[in-house]
Amino acid sequence: MTLTMKLDDIKPYVRYAKILRMGADYSSVNMRAYDNRLLYFFSGNARLExxxxxxxxxxxxxxxxxxxxxYSLSADGDGFTVLVVNYDYTFAARNVSLCLPPAPAGMFDESKRPEKICFSDFNEFNAPLFIKDMHNNEYDFHCLENEFISPQRNYAAMLSAIMQKILLVCARQAGTRASAGSSCLVLSVIEYIHENYANDLSNAAIGQQFNYHPNYINRCMLASTGQSLHQYVVNARVLKALELLQTTDLSVTEISRAVGFKSIKHFSQSFKRCYNYSPTHFR
Incomplete structure (x- = not known):
């Protein structure tokens, strides 16, 4: 059964993480892995399909x-050095703790698969993903291997934390690449929201302001910030409200109106969703 999840909910279970030196004769053709794979290349020459x-x-x-x-992976020339990570996105199958070797594609047994995940808010993890430059994360890759080969207390949680960071960096890189063409628009929209939180900031009004269809702006905001246009507006208003609660003597009702909420009920509900407390708690 496929589990639908969001990127923020990942809690990776790392089943294997080692830096390997593959010789010139290495070749693995038309294989399928039973768990997810991450490969980071340190040196050498390879062919990956x-x-x-x-x-x-x-x-x-x-x-x-x-x-x-x-996938197929083979050496090209004298071989290559690569970090290989086998992982799940959850701990649901942590009882399957031993490394699961890949199988030839024609012999793959679906029943042996520990989990099947579909991301509802980040489609890039539902398909093969190529990240061009992860040089700055080599320290994390070495930490991951060190924790795996020299496990200490709570090592599974530590592996998970390191892997979560790596995956989120990959997600940011992929999101930045996908939204590069819209980054200027997103920055302009964000600036406009923070300067006009008291005014009409409906999707339609923002679309009219920037001469783009609101659905397009919404998609750009999701890709760049992980929040819908409406969510971003609400969060910006709540953030400003918190500032006013802490720095002014305005009543909660006055602050609600000042930051653009049309009803005190909607303001209170939105505020509590963000901070787990009602606005009066900060008075």
Missing amino acids: IDGTVYNPERGQCFLWTPDSV
């Missing part, structure tokens, strides 16, 4: 894919 797309990995490049993908 994932679902028909061929790559010649270089140092700093990172690849992720799910058990749905068919």
